[in-house]
Amino acid sequence: MTDLRTISAVAAAFALAACGQEGPPRPGDAPAADEPETPAPVEEDTPPADAEDPAPPGSDDAEAPPVSPPPPAGLPAGWDSGPGNLLPGSSTVKESTGVTDPSVIVPEMVFPFAEGPAFANSQLFNPGGFGYASGQWPGPGGAENAAANFDYPWRDNFCEVRLEAKHVTDLCPGGRAHKGQDLRPKTCENAVHWLAAPESGWISHVGSISVNIMGAESGMKYKFLHVQMPVPDWVRTGAPVTQGQPFARVSNLLTASSRATTVHLHFEIHGAAEVDGRLHNGALPPYTSLVESYLDFTDARPGEIAPVAPVAADKCRIPQWP
Amino acid sequence: MRVLIALAAAMLLAAPVHAQRNDPAGDDNARRIFEAIRDRIAGTGNDDNPDRPAQPSQGGVIGFEDIAPPAGASASTGAPLTDQYRKVHGVSFGGGASVHVCSANYDVRARIATACPYPQAASGQRAALHDVRAGGRAMQISFDQPVQSIAMRINPTGGQLDEEFIARATAFDENGARIAVSAFRFNWYQDALSWPTSISLRDDKTGRSFTRATIELLRVAQNNQPVRFLIDDLAYANAPEPALGRPPVAAGIADLDGPPAAGTGVIVSSPQIGPLQANLQKYPAPLRKRLDIDWDAVDADLAEQSALGIAAAAPSGRSARFVDIAELPLLLPTVAEPGSLQVFGNPDTMNAAWRHQGRDYGVYGSRLVTVIAPARGAPGVRSAITFSGTEDDLTASFSLYGASYAVTQYCRGGARADPDCYDRDRLGAVVESLAVVVGAAGRGRP
Numbered sequence: 001m002t003d004l005r006t007i008s009a010v011a012a013a014f015a016l017a018a019c020g021q022e023g024p025p026r027p028g029d030a031p032a033a034d035e036p037e038t039p040a041p042v043e044e045d046t047p048p049a050d051a052e053d054p055a056p057p058g059s060d061d062a063e064a065p066p067v068s069p070p071p072p073a074g075l076p077a078g079w080d081s082g083p084g085n086l087l088p089g090s091s092t093v094k095e096s097t098g099v100t101d102p103s104v105i106v107p108e109m110v111f112p113f114a115e116g117p118a119f120a121n122s123q124l125f126n127p128g129g130f131g132y133a134s135g136q137w138p139g140p141g142g143a144e145n146a147a148a149n150f151d152y153p154w155r156d157n158f159c160e161v162r163l164e165a166k167h168v169t170d171l172c173p174g175g176r177a178h179k180g181q182d183l184r185p186k187t188c189e190n191a192v193h194w195l196a197a198p199e200s201g202w203i204s205h206v207g208s209i210s211v212n213i214m215g216a217e218s219g220m221k222y223k224f225l226h227v228q229m230p231v232p233d234w235v236r237t238g239a240p241v242t243q244g245q246p247f248a249r250v251s252n253l254l255t256a257s258s259r260a261t262t263v264h265l266h267f268e269i270h271g272a273a274e275v276d277g278r279l280h281n282g283a284l285p286p287y288t289s290l291v292e293s294y295l296d297f298t299d300a301r302p303g304e305i306a307p308v309a310p311v312a313a314d315k316c317r318i319p320q321w322p
Numbered sequence: 323m324r325v326l327i328a329l330a331a332a333m334l335l336a337a338p339v340h341a342q343r344n345d346p347a348g349d350d351n352a353r354r355i356f357e358a359i360r361d362r363i364a365g366t367g368n369d370d371n372p373d374r375p376a377q378p379s380q381g382g383v384i385g386f387e388d389i390a391p392p393a394g395a396s397a398s399t400g401a402p403l404t405d406q407y408r409k410v411h412g413v414s415f416g417g418g419a420s421v422h423v424c425s426a427n428y429d430v431r432a433r434i435a436t437a438c439p440y441p442q443a444a445s446g447q448r449a450a451l452h453d454v455r456a457g458g459r460a461m462q463i464s465f466d467q468p469v470q471s472i473a474m475r476i477n478p479t480g481g482q483l484d485e486e487f488i489a490r491a492t493a494f495d496e497n498g499a500r501i502a503v504s505a506f507r508f509n510w511y512q513d514a515l516s517w518p519t520s521i522s523l524r525d526d527k528t529g530r531s532f533t534r535a536t537i538e539l540l541r542v543a544q545n546n547q548p549v550r551f552l553i554d555d556l557a558y559a560n561a562p563e564p565a566l567g568r569p570p571v572a573a574g575i576a577d578l579d580g581p582p583a584a585g586t587g588v589i590v591s592s593p594q595i596g597p598l599q600a601n602l603q604k605y606p607a608p609l610r611k612r613l614d615i616d617w618d619a620v621d622a623d624l625a626e627q628s629a630l631g632i633a634a635a636a637p638s639g640r641s642a643r644f645v646d647i648a649e650l651p652l653l654l655p656t657v658a659e660p661g662s663l664q665v666f667g668n669p670d671t672m673n674a675a676w677r678h679q680g681r682d683y684g685v686y687g688s689r690l691v692t693v694i695a696p697a698r699g700a701p702g703v704r705s706a707i708t709f710s711g712t713e714d715d716l717t718a719s720f721s722l723y724g725a726s727y728a729v730t731q732y733c734r735g736g737a738r739a740d741p742d743c744y745d746r747d748r749l750g751a752v753v754e755s756l757a758v759v760v761g762a763a764g765r766g767r768p
């Protein structure tokens with residue numbers, strides 16, 4: 001063990017910090033992180049957005065040349081609820097606002113699902129979710145396979161309510177929050193939908209239900225939680241990955257032996273940040289990075305934008321065990 | 323190993339560089355420029371003549387002249403553009419593209435009967451249209467054989483005088499990874515007889531080829547909304563064969579390059595790609611800062627370590643070279659199961675992963691920070707050490723030597739099966755046992 005001045009100073013600060021904070025959850029504590037869920041009033045669909053065309057030359061009224069009206073395409077208007085716009089009732093603050101800074105933390109990344117469509121919304125506060133803290137933040141209950149879970153709009157849930165000590169974050173009201181973004185794949189089918197590497201880089205850890213990837217270009221670390229286990233053999237610490245490469249499938253694993261959550265990806269981006277002039281190292285808000293990467297994804301694959309018909313509820317729970 | 327070397331090389335050279343320009347100085351005759359390009363590839367036969375065999379190892383020019391609307395179709399609808407050029411050129415179009423005649427073409431109702439409102443195309447009579455209402459934000463162009471560069475003229479279908487637009491082309495490799503972006507702003511003016519704006523796309527620095535490109539035109543006055551646009555004379559160059567040297571179309575494109583016309587073009591260089599690209603997107607680019615390292619403090623700790631005989635464990639095999647590219651101090655364990663310590667990263671960030679006594683650990687460090695405003699009501703950074711975790715780990719993060727670090731201990735089989743993984747004292751002991759290491763790049767005190 002070193003007694004280096006600087007590292008020791010850190011260690012001393014460490015001890016002080018440890019004394020001053022709540023202990024971590026223990027077995028038997030209330031279930032962790034993403035558990036119950038809550039439905040959410042989902043906004044009604046709005047007509048697809050058509051970008052207004054410039055006027056033809058010589059025209060003063062900006063009317064586009066008369067092209068036969070094609071069928072609507074692309075993402076529906078209002079598909080993105082915006083950064084920090086949490087589902088009402090899912091936050092510790094009345095306004096249900098999270099991090100509204102629109103900065104795209106990682107412009108380099110690609111969308112972390114290998115196929116589309118995909119839907120960013122809360123697994124606790126959308127249909128099939130039962131809220132948080134034994135009803136203190138109630139969820140709607142219902143079925144995981146509800147159409148609303150697999151439809152737009154997207155919702156940021158980085159600052160969604162969480163109270164456990166492990167959910168400490170400097171960035172959200174109250175200092176504790178979800179710290180990631182829930183993303184549902186095309187359907188609720190378990191252990192079917194592939195996850196994709198956001199950047200070329202390396203597998204930095206394979207956990208009991210998680211895979212971490214470090215991006216070679218951005219230097220950011222991506223954490224994928226609720227990953228179906230076992231992962232393919234090649235997915236091991238230190239293995240190189242290529243941007244967009246499928247590496248595992250998303251599941252409903254809450255722990256290595258519990259399928260107590262819904263089929264969804266809990267996605268985190270970790271890196272260093274300057275927050276009000278001080279250094280922060282941890283989870284950063286991924287919502288706008290996901291929006292931008294999804295725009296690129298849907299540009300390339302316009303056939304994978306529209307929601308598909310819901311599958312039967314029992315499909316969400318198969319297989320029962322890893 | 324080859325894969326890892328290639329990956330590392332890609333990391334070091336990752337910066338895709340591309341250039342494009344607006345009006346080539348003194349020469350805004352698009353047809354002549356593209357004819358010059360065509361001349362350069364004379365003999366390859368890659369023009370619109372479908373009877374000539376393709377020689378995709380060199381490249382070609384597609385002028386859209388041989389596509390006409392189906393009999394009986396309205397001229398205003400154009401002719402769908404999909405895979406008509408695949409057989410000869412190996413090039414396919416997607417995203418709802420169509421070919422239109424460019425001429426002031428008025429029907430009996432005195433309305434424009436074509437989506438191309440210009441009296442002439444960049445060359446010939448026809449141009450290809452991408453309509454966002456039919457196919458999404460971008461025109462999709464796929465290449466059966468990898469290409470090294472592409473270029474084309476691009477025009478809005480109209481606009482206000484001097485209105486600002488952004489043209490953007492993005493290249494993807496066969497895995498779908500984005501490898502290069504070319505983007506620039508220009509002001510549209512009502513010169514219907516010439517197409518002064520061209521966009522090219524290539525990876526100058528690494529020469530990586532690509533198999534798919536997307537083309538977009540964004541209207542600045544509408545918050546960078548994508549709008550419909552026309553392209554004409556798509557020129558492409560396949561990956562060069564050694565005997566050919568510089569690919570002919572790339573040479574032609576190079577002729578188009580040079581200083582951009584004042585106020586209308588931006589040459590994109592690698593450090594600008596992220597911010598510029600994000601500027602073009604829905605949300606803004608991040609503000610990133612590179613932190614200054616307190617090398618004096620590092621040196622003091624290195625000296626003390628040396629005096630105490632403390633040394634970091636040796637990274638396994640190949641990963642040792644990442645120690646040498648790091649331009650920040652690395653924190654590494656002094657004990658690790660043999661062969662388990664792996665280090666990777668880039669000059670500004672480090673990641674170490676190892677196993678000790680059956681448990682996995684990791685250190686992440688960075689001297690590159692993103693400036694972010696917290697949510698209203700957030701506490702901000704309150705203490706020198708912050709603990710956080712997930713179902714799978716506990717992490718302590720802190721600042722040291724001016725950089726930012728996070729040390730993680732992972733649960734064995736998950737937190738429920740391994741409550742000790744949330745033990746802060748245990749994690750504290752790990753932090754305290756770390757040694758500071760400086761590689762070759764760090765010794766240069768960057």
